[in-house]
Amino acid sequence: MECREEWNADWTDQTVQHGFQNRVRSDRRRSRSSPLLASLAWTFLLIGVLAACVNGSTTPVDPYIRYRPAMLGNAWPGNGTLASMPRYDLTVDIDAGLDILTGTAYIALTNTSPDPWTYIIFRLYPALEQYGGLFSIQSAAIDGQAVPFSYLDENTAVRVELPVALLSGKETTIYLSWTLDIPQWQDTPLAYRLFGHSQQMLSLPLFYPSLAVYQPGPTAGVGQWWLERGSVRGDAAFNVSSLFVVTVTLPSDQTPVTSGTLISSTVAGSERSRHVWVTGPVREFVLHSSNRFQSATTTAYKTRITSYWLPGNEASGRAALQYTAAALRVYSDLFGPYGYSDLRVAAAPLGFRGMEYPQTFLLGVQLYDAHRADLEIRTVHEAAHQWWYQLVHNDPVNTPWMDEGLAEYSSKLYYEAMRGRSFAENLQARRWQAVIDLLAARDEDAPLNQPVDAYANGTQYESVVYGKGALFYDAIRQALGKRQFEAFLKSYLKDYRFQIVTPSDLLAELRTYDLQAANSLYQKWIGPLP
Numbered sequence: 001m002e003c004r005e006e007w008n009a010d011w012t013d014q015t016v017q018h019g020f021q022n023r024v025r026s027d028r029r030r031s032r033s034s035p036l037l038a039s040l041a042w043t044f045l046l047i048g049v050l051a052a053c054v055n056g057s058t059t060p061v062d063p064y065i066r067y068r069p070a071m072l073g074n075a076w077p078g079n080g081t082l083a084s085m086p087r088y089d090l091t092v093d094i095d096a097g098l099d100i101l102t103g104t105a106y107i108a109l110t111n112t113s114p115d116p117w118t119y120i121i122f123r124l125y126p127a128l129e130q131y132g133g134l135f136s137i138q139s140a141a142i143d144g145q146a147v148p149f150s151y152l153d154e155n156t157a158v159r160v161e162l163p164v165a166l167l168s169g170k171e172t173t174i175y176l177s178w179t180l181d182i183p184q185w186q187d188t189p190l191a192y193r194l195f196g197h198s199q200q201m202l203s204l205p206l207f208y209p210s211l212a213v214y215q216p217g218p219t220a221g222v223g224q225w226w227l228e229r230g231s232v233r234g235d236a237a238f239n240v241s242s243l244f245v246v247t248v249t250l251p252s253d254q255t256p257v258t259s260g261t262l263i264s265s266t267v268a269g270s271e272r273s274r275h276v277w278v279t280g281p282v283r284e285f286v287l288h289s290s291n292r293f294q295s296a297t298t299t300a301y302k303t304r305i306t307s308y309w310l311p312g313n314e315a316s317g318r319a320a321l322q323y324t325a326a327a328l329r330v331y332s333d334l335f336g337p338y339g340y341s342d343l344r345v346a347a348a349p350l351g352f353r354g355m356e357y358p359q360t361f362l363l364g365v366q367l368y369d370a371h372r373a374d375l376e377i378r379t380v381h382e383a384a385h386q387w388w389y390q391l392v393h394n395d396p397v398n399t400p401w402m403d404e405g406l407a408e409y410s411s412k413l414y415y416e417a418m419r420g421r422s423f424a425e426n427l428q429a430r431r432w433q434a435v436i437d438l439l440a441a442r443d444e445d446a447p448l449n450q451p452v453d454a455y456a457n458g459t460q461y462e463s464v465v466y467g468k469g470a471l472f473y474d475a476i477r478q479a480l481g482k483r484q485f486e487a488f489l490k491s492y493l494k495d496y497r498f499q500i501v502t503p504s505d506l507l508a509e510l511r512t513y514d515l516q517a518a519n520s521l522y523q524k525w526i527g528p529l530p
Ligand SMILES: [Zn+2]
Pocket: 381, 382, 385, 404, 407
């Protein structure tokens, strides 16, 4: 019976086949000298699993086996951690002109709240004003039956009605199909484009309906779906950790740069290729690509790191690769393992700025030439987001300082490890303290713990959220001392890996180290004690 359930659970059938293919594939890579032995071994294993099912014994089949290539073995979380995570199975097609994306999704999700859900909300992030895409849901279904859906908040979300309420702890699978008009931007290298086709690069974060975060209320039945829309100033995407299998068919000349780990690439008709990726627990799946990318690869702590750059920028592209590898080592030592099989850094139409996604971060094209002096610090800031945003996540619209301040402060820790104490202190004085002092002198200082749109302008937002945010984490370090601070970062990561944190969670973690210091730091920098 258990075997049957394992094999029948929605996509377990594919799961096992896929998983075996993956394993055979990687096995082949490892032992090229004896392919016959490898295939014999897998044949016997397969027979063994089938025999166990026929006999009615309970040989467990790992339901998550298909996702495993995306993470290093020792970083793979237990099945208990994975059980309530949404699982996305996405299949998308991008046309020859890179104008239209069509997609289908099976999204298996569990109601992790105490409240019954009579509908589910998915965010359509590309429809945000700052993204500029046009998202159109074609159909929604559950168990093969069409279900009604309606748009919310200027088409930035879709509400899917459930035929029966989904009770706490129960799972359902929702099918959605959609089309997405990809904006084509005529830009100079100064442009900042999060979404669309610009400067021969295609950036498609969140090209699929993304389960909204449900925030339970103080009493039963009054929870809310998170529908913030953010602004061009800060990040907008807020997501629970999820597992993905993503199949993308697109023109063969495109070099894709994505989240997760590539499982297969095949020819799919004339001048078209089909790629399949899987992920471990991630906040989102990004697809970025270009027909001009050149690349180089290295390895750090068993993670494969690849850097992609545009022609003419090879020296900077290779430098970005080395900075990323160094940052992965420094941060893994200080915070805890990165844990994923791949990490990628790529040029993007982001001017001199950067943007973080799971297992991939993007650097503006100007960082590779006109703003080359900022390439290292921008690289290591974005790399730090793999811990602070990707593993430990927070509301990017209402508490942007939580990850931005810590990603920024992480760059000081990187420089301290790479260039020594005085270099790092200098960086702090110049990059954060001087900026905050200037702001205060102009009487333009603002509180750290407030939403993005509470800041008067971009300068105030960046100075406070990044600068004062970094200084807050430095104040914690001064209060706890270097060793205790490092223990704090490690336990903060361990306790909240794959979860969403609030300022109260940070306070609680800090209190386990020094109750008095935690309370006074919180009151001074963040606000009244909760
Ligand atoms: Zn950042």
